[in-house]
Amino acid sequence: MxxxxxxxxxxxxxxxxxxxxxxxxxxxxxxxxxxxxxxxxxxxxxxxxxxxxxxxxxxxxxxxxxxxxxxxxxxxxxxxxxxxxxxxxxxxxxxxxxxxxxxxxxxxxxxxxxxxxxxxxxxxxxxxxxxxxxxxxxxxxxxxxxxxxxxxxxxxxxxxxxxxxxxxxxxxxxxxxxxxxxxxxxxxxxxxxxxxxxxxxxxxxxxxxxxxxxxxxxxxTFFTLDEVTARSLYKPRNPFGHKGTYGTAVLVGGSYGKIGAIILSAKAALRAGAGKVFIQAPHCGYTIAQTSIPEAMFIAAGENFIDSIDIMEDVVRGIGPGLGTEPASRIALESFLRNNHEPFVIDADGLNIIAKNKEKLLPLIPEGSIITPHPKEFERLFGRTNNSLERNELAIAKSKEHKIYIILKGHRTQICTPEGACYFNLSGNAGMATAGSGDVLTGIITGLLAQGYSAKEATLLGVYLHGLSGDIAAKKNAQEALIASDIIDLLGQAFLRISPE
Missing domain, CATH: 3.40.50.10260 (YjeF N-terminal domain)
Incomplete structure (x- = not known):
C-alpha cells in the first residue's frame, strides 16, 4: 500500500x-x-x-x-x-x-x-x-x-x-x-x-x-509491507527441486556463552527453506550445535571465539549473532570484509564491530548487502538523531549512500532500500521484543537469499514472515510468553498463510 x-x-x-x-x-x-x-x-x-x-x-x-x-x-x-x-x-x-x-x-x-x-x-x-x-x-x-x-x-x-x-x-x-x-x-x-x-x-x-x-x-517512496506484498513475493517450491536447488546458507557467529544465538539463526534459515545450512562457530559450540540442530553442518573457527571466517563460493552468509567483540573476532571480520565482495547479511555484534571502526569498515560492506540494526546499533553506526522520523530519514539516506538494505528493527520495522524507498512492516507485536528474535530474523533472510530470492525480496518477505510468525505465536500463547524459538517453530504456519491455497 x-x-x-x-x-x-x-x-x-x-x-x-x-x-x-x-x-x-x-x-x-x-x-x-x-x-x-x-x-x-x-x-x-x-x-x-x-x-x-x-x-x-x-x-x-x-x-x-x-x-x-x-x-x-x-x-x-x-x-x-x-x-x-x-x-x-x-x-x-x-x-x-x-x-x-x-x-x-x-x-x-x-x-x-x-x-x-x-x-x-x-x-x-x-x-x-x-x-x-x-x-x-x-x-x-x-x-x-x-x-x-x-x-x-x-x-x-x-x-x-x-x-x-x-x-x-x-x-x-x-x-x-x-x-x-x-x-x-x-x-x-x-x-x-x-x-x-x-x-x-x-x-x-x-x-x-x-x-x-x-x-x-x-x-x-513510502509503502506499507503487508500480506498482499508478501504474497506477491512468495515463490512456491519447484516439485523437481533438490537440496542443491535451494542453496547453501552459512551462519557465522557464536562465542563462549552465546552459542544459542547462532543456533537460532541456523534453525531459522532451515525453516525458511535453505537447502543446506552450515554453522561456522568456535569449537566450544560444536556439541551444542550438533545436538540441538542435527540438520546443520558445523565448521569450527577458533576455540571460544571466532578467529577466522572462511571465504567460500556459492554460499550466502549471515554474520553476527552471538559473535562477540573479542579482538580475534574483530580481526576475523575485518579480514573477511577486505577479501569478500559478495553481498551478505550482517547483524548484532557484526554491526558493533563495524561501528568501532566505521570510517574504514562501512565502505567495505558490499553493495546489495543487508544490515539489521536495532535503534542503538543504528546510532553507533550512523550517529544520533533527535527523533524516530529523523532516524528513519537518515536510514534512507545511508541506504542510498552505501547501496545496502537497512532493516531498522522496531514495532513497525522499517526497510530502507538503495533506491530510496522505505517500507513499514505491518506484521509483528510487542511479544517479539525478546532475546534472540533478531537472530531469528537474520536466519530467515539468509535462508531466503540462499534460495535465490533477490536482496529486496528476501528482506521484505523475511521481515513480514518473521512478524507474522510472531503474531501467530502471540495468539497461541500470549505476547508475554513468546520466545524466539516460537517464531521459528511457527514459521511454517506463516508460509501457509501467504502461500496460494
Missing part, C-alpha cells in the same frame, strides 16, 4: 471528485457513511456518542456521522467548535443535522466543562484533519486536553487532532489520544513513529472509494 503526503491526499480527493463526477459534499457523505458502517458493527444502539467537530471538512465528516447515527436510532450529540468560518460543505452538514435534530447540535464558543459526558459514552474526534499545519492552541487545545483525561473510549476520524501526516508533534503539543483511528484509504506516514503512534490506538484503514488511477499513477 502506498503512503501519500498530505499534499497528495488533498490532490487525491480532488482527482476523485473530478473522475467520478462527485461533489465534494458527496465525497464527505461517503466518508461519513464508511465510518458509520464501521461503528454500527461494533457498538450497540444503547451506546452514546459525543462527536467533537471542527470548522473544516473533518468537522463536516463528524456532523454527517452524527446525522447518520441519529437516523439509525443511536444516541449522538455533535459539539461544533464554532459556527463561524465553516467550509461550504461543513455548513451544509450543519443545516442537514439541524433538520434531523436541532437539539443534537451544540456550539462551543468559550471555555467548556465536559465533566457531564457519561463514562460509557464514546467520544469521537472530528476536530482537525490532515490539513493541520500548526500546533493546536486556544479552545481546541483545551478541549483535547480535557477529553484526554476522561476514561471514555475514543475514536479519531482520519487522524487524531493535533497530529500531522508528514511530521511529528512536539513533546508539549496537544494531540487527541484515541483508542481507534479510522484512517481514510491509506495510512499516514506519522502513524509509524512512536512519538505519534502513541495517540492513534488501533488503526483501521477505511476504503472510501478514492481513485485507483490516482493511487497507481502517483509516485511515493
Amino acid at each position: 502506498k503512503i501519500f503526503s498530505s499534499t497528495q491526499i488533498r490532490e487525491w480527493d480532488v482527482f476523485t471528485i473530478q473522475e467520478q463526477g462527485l461533489s465534494s459534499h458527496e465525497l464527505m457523505e461517503r466518508a461519513a457513511r464508511t465510518c458509520f458502517e464501521w461503528m454500527k458493527k461494533r457498538f450497540l444502539r444503547e451506546d452514546y456518542f459525543y462527536i467533537f467537530c471542527g470548522t473544516g471538512n473533518n468537522g463536516g465528516d463528524g456532523l454527517a456521522l452524527t446525522r447518520l447515527l441519529l437516523a439509525e436510532g443511536f444516541c449522538a450529540k455533535a459539539f461544533l467548535l464554532q459556527e463561524k468560518e465553516l467550509t461550504i460543505d461543513t455548513q451544509k452538514n450543519v443545516v442537514l443535522l439541524r433538520k434531523v435534530s436541532s437539539e443534537s447540535l451544540f456550539i462551543i464558543e468559550k471555555e467548556i466543562s465536559i465533566i457531564d459526558i457519561p463514562k460509557n459514552a464514546i467520544v469521537i474526534d472530528a476536530l482537525f484533519g490532515t490539513g493541520l499545519n500548526r500546533a493546536l492552541n486556544g479552545l481546541a487545545k483545551e478541549i483535547i486536553e480535557k477529553i484526554n483525561l476522561l476514561p471514555n473510549k475514543k475514536i479519531a476520524i482520519d487522524i487524531p487532532s493535533g497530529l500531522f501526516p508528514d511530521k511529528l508533534p512536539n513533546a508539549d503539543d496537544a494531540c487527541f489520544s484515541s483508542d481507534w483511528t479510522l484512517s481514510f484509504q491509506t495510512y499516514k506516514r506519522s502513524f509509524f513513529y512512536p512519538e505519534a503512534a502513541k495517540y492513534t490506538g488501533v488503526i483501521n484503514v477505511l476504503d472510501i472509494g478514492l481513485s485507483k488511477d490516482f493511487s497507481e499513477s502517483n509516485e511515493t
